[in-house]
Amino acid sequence: MLKKILFLSISTVLFTAPLGHSHPHVFMNVDIGVVFCEQGIDGFKIKYTLDPMYSQGLISEFDTDQNKIFDEQESSVLYTKAFVNLRRFSYFIFVQLEDKNIEHGSVSDFKASVVDGQLVYSFSLNTKIKLNKVDNFIKVSAYDPNYFLSTTINKETVEFISAKNWSINHLVGEDKSQTFYQGQIHPEALVAHIKGR
Numbered sequence: 001m002l003k004k005i006l007f008l009s010i011s012t013v014l015f016t017a018p019l020g021h022s023h024p025h026v027f028m029n030v031d032i033g034v035v036f037c038e039q040g041i042d043g044f045k046i047k048y049t050l051d052p053m054y055s056q057g058l059i060s061e062f063d064t065d066q067n068k069i070f071d072e073q074e075s076s077v078l079y080t081k082a083f084v085n086l087r088r089f090s091y092f093i094f095v096q097l098e099d100k101n102i103e104h105g106s107v108s109d110f111k112a113s114v115v116d117g118q119l120v121y122s123f124s125l126n127t128k129i130k131l132n133k134v135d136n137f138i139k140v141s142a143y144d145p146n147y148f149l150s151t152t153i154n155k156e157t158v159e160f161i162s163a164k165n166w167s168i169n170h171l172v173g174e175d176k177s178q179t180f181y182q183g184q185i186h187p188e189a190l191v192a193h194i195k196g197r
Helices: 002-016 052-062 072-092
Strands: 026-037 040-050 093-097 100-102 107-115 118-125 136-142 149-153 159-161 166-174 188-196
Touching (some): 026 136, 026 188, 040 093, 052 118, 072 093, 072 118, 149 188
Antiparallel strands (some): 040 118, 136 188
16 A cells, blocks of 8 residues: 555656656666668657666556566556656657657557566657658657656667668767756757668
8 A cells, every 4th residue: 555655646746746846756767779661760669667666666556466567458557547648748758850859659569567676668659750861860869858757868778770771870978959957957868860871
């Protein structure tokens, strides 16, 4: 019961607390995969790994048989009650092409799992971006504008999928050109220079 109350309390803070009093309550590592097609980018494969404390609250609430495995029904309930709401925040993934904001398409392939006691969300963002063959500048930032959640992009796991027709140079780091939380914080971003081969 205590864990349930803790989870509900954190969830309430995460989604309703005023900006002026916010600081990170949840910490999350983000894996990013960029999926290519002939026309450009076909979407993104995203994986969230939530911190142990917040994970425990969600696992206690939604893993109803407490076997540390999310079956189809448990995943469906988790998706509906704890994940779908994240679309209000662009799933904490913000994409720009040449400094122009790109809206996400639908979400698919959602899967919840438990790895070393931490809850992992895996899903696809079906965000289509047409690229030219000469020169493209893409930025994928991961952050919560309200700063209730702190994100870290895993540099070692960034991958470019089905990219044989594209030449890509990339880096991951703090993006000094962007700020959030009243201009105090710079988000982490994957920045890629892409051209056709």
